Amino acid sequence: MGHSAPRIATIDGIAQEIAGLLGSMLVETVDHADELSFTVVREKLADAMVLLRDRAQYQQLMEIAGVDYPDRPERFEVCYHLLSVTRNHRVRVKVQTDEDMPVPTVTHIWPVAGWLEREVFDMYGVIFEGNADLRRILTDYGFKGHPQRKDFPLTGYVEMWYSEEDKRVVYKPVKLAQDFRQFDFMSPWEGAQYVLPGDEKAPQAAGAPTPAAAPPPPAAPKGGTPKTTDKPGVSGAGEPADSEANKKSEDKA
Helix, strand or coil: CCCCCCCCCCCCCHHHHHHHHHHHHEEEEEEECCEEEEEECHHHHHHHHHHHHHCCCCCEEEEEEEEECCCCCCCEEEEEEEEECCCCEEEEEEEEECCCCCEECCCCCCCCHHHHHHHHHHHHCCCEECCCCCCCCCCCCCCCCCCCCCCCCCCCCEEEEEECCCCEEEEEECCCCCCCCCCCCCCCCCCCCCCCCCHHHCCCCCCCCCCCCCCCCCCCCCCCCCCCCCCCCCCCCCHHHHHHHHHHHHHHC
């Protein structure tokens, strides 16, 4: 049985062909796991995309994604995924930038890039020069920060909820009820090697707590004889029910 994902053709010499096409605009080529990635000069991105579309037959822009490497001087990578429908092949084009240096827009080449660039701007704060509608697209109005950056706090800066009293959405700074705990992921059967806050009030032996004792069996009914329904004429519900059961048994006989 074949794989559910569509098979992408491997084209011999395609890396050399694209490298010769891009020339001095190409910074680095990476060929890994049958995937080609080309890093190009940021200022020449639009020119490289036009060449790939018109001369290398990569007609469609499928996705624009961001990656954050906080330790790098240019911490962000913007990745463009291109598809050639005539060659049945995909390539990735990358540029590097930081918080201040803009990346040339490709909306004049592929109009769909307008929304994709807005996503990268919203999540990472990358600026796209030439995008006429560079607004947030996923976060709320007045949102502070960029959630996909590695240094963005997990709790965010504000919390929101709908207030029945005010009949509107309320925003307030995040206030945690307690600090994040440091978990050691030890076996629950061995128990932690430290005392959690509050546990000092109820000391117990190390290890799992002793299981609770099984509940006692239910008490027998009054009279000492449990109810049985072994015979149709003895229903266990009293004389009226027994008489009715005997009548039905006689009728069937």
